[in-house]
Amino acid sequence: MLEVSDVIIDYDPGSLKRKPVKREDAFAKVSGFWPRNIIKKIPHNDGVLNHEAVDKILFNAHCEMQRLWEEFLHGERISVVLRTFIDTLREQKIAPPYRIVDVGCGLGYNIRWLAANNVLDSDVQLVGVDYNDSLIHHAKAIRDIENLSCEFIVGNAFALEEPATVFMSTGVIHHFAAQHLQDFFYKQQQRQPLAFFHFDIQPSWLAPIGSWLFHMARMRSALARYDGYLSARRAHHIEVLAQTARQGAPNYNLIHYGCKIPLLPVIRNMHAIIGIDPCVSEAFLQKLPNPRNLWKKL
Template sequence: MHLLEISDLVVAHDPRTLERLPVRRDEIVARLTAAGDRRGARIAAGLVCDGDGVLDPYAVDRRLVAVHTELQRLSEELRIGDRIAELLRPILAAVRTADPTSPLRVVDVGCGLGYLVRRLAASGVLAPDGTADAVDLVGVDFNAALVDEADRLARDENLPCRFVRGDAFVLDEPATVYISTGVLHHFPAPDLDGFFAAQAAAGAAAFCHYDIAATGLAPIGAHIFHRARMRDPLGRHDGVVSARRAHDDATLLRAAAHAEGMVPLVYEPRGRSNPFCTTLRPVIGVRPALLPALREALGRGASGRLVGERELR
């Protein structure tokens, strides 16, 4: 069965100009029905549209901001900010070892409401001297409503970070390290090759993309967690579909191998981790020259959890 998330269907953009395109409700309902997703089709049939059957863009935006606000609660609970910082700090330390003067920029691709970037900015956890602005923090998303809200929340707290609109496959924002959370499963496996390749071509030192670990328990865990923490049926629906369509480690490693000049690795691969604890884990790409310093910065225990395709087999 082809798995579809409603949030992917309700917004359409011109990939070149990012101009918003009209979306017909009956087409979404038809796609979900054809995919055998009757529950999703029922949720989509309740979306607000005008007399011509075109979705009301303002209602869609309000709904997506509400769903992402609920998603932020999950991220807080799963300590996403702290977990990604545990890997980002050693990655940035390795870059600093190679070139102590190089300016550092972390770009969160598909940042949604920008919780991760805002959390990193607020904590200052990435700066060796504790000052957040030593690392330039940027969130990128193609959804204007989410970017505007991320920006508003950051300004509300006077945080040293910024948010811009952009497509994950175009990468107008150069980065030392590209990161993401909960985004990879939105892309079909064949598109991942280009996603990782673009980051290497853009000159990044590394990337570190966290997504749902494709364990047998993931859909059950997602069901329980999203029921407990999310009220919106659309968010609950998409949360479970996300877990069902998460890419497995081998797929991610094969795709990350398309990042030319980088070593593809996964941290805490499925076969070696506790499925009850490993909800999200990252695929990483790193320039080979940085790998020894990264392993050293991680320490012996954590470094052993970083594996490539050969060790995975």
């Protein structure tokens, strides 16, 4: 199952140069009237989807995603683990600067939220990275308007020159099929960060129904409605994330953050697979709040 946003834009894996997308190719990668009707309405030039039109649709959808993260208090969620981790590094005498890299940052909401709320000290560098130059352009524009201290880069987060202390992401890992997650974690281990924090929708029996109701009620963009609903259906269970992380990044101690409450899964609608370097793992876990069994070792 692919989301519309997965099939209407494409990049060369080496150069990251944007590639033309034929409308018929996009049609062939999705199934059903709903996604095909969304693609059908995108302007095209001789059967090739118009870049500017695609950029506008994706921008609008990401604006709606930002509203979703605001309503889910996601900034507060990531700030707890990041602040605890950075405090742990200081206590363990690991010298700054510390560099937090948000993988697939889109409009950069996570990075901008952290910068705007002064969650971390000035020796923590906040960097958002995405393939999409249009979204990065908007992220930079918003940053400049809000006068925030953070950086946004068009590129591959795992190929940056400067090393990352932490890799993090939100709503990214469900875009990878299970068979490709091992490589996703492997590429991070190759860069030797001290931790990774990857947040996504918590799959449950209620998630698809709840996601459909929420997105139909709260989202205005057809793409945001469809992709948001499908995200809940595609989200990986922690067993899959743990298995692929162990295979791809065996050097890290793993944690499940946001453990499911079985009878009321909607209460914890987001969860994360966390990997911590063993040199700081126990110290980090001793400091990380654990109300109502919020997290557990894997």
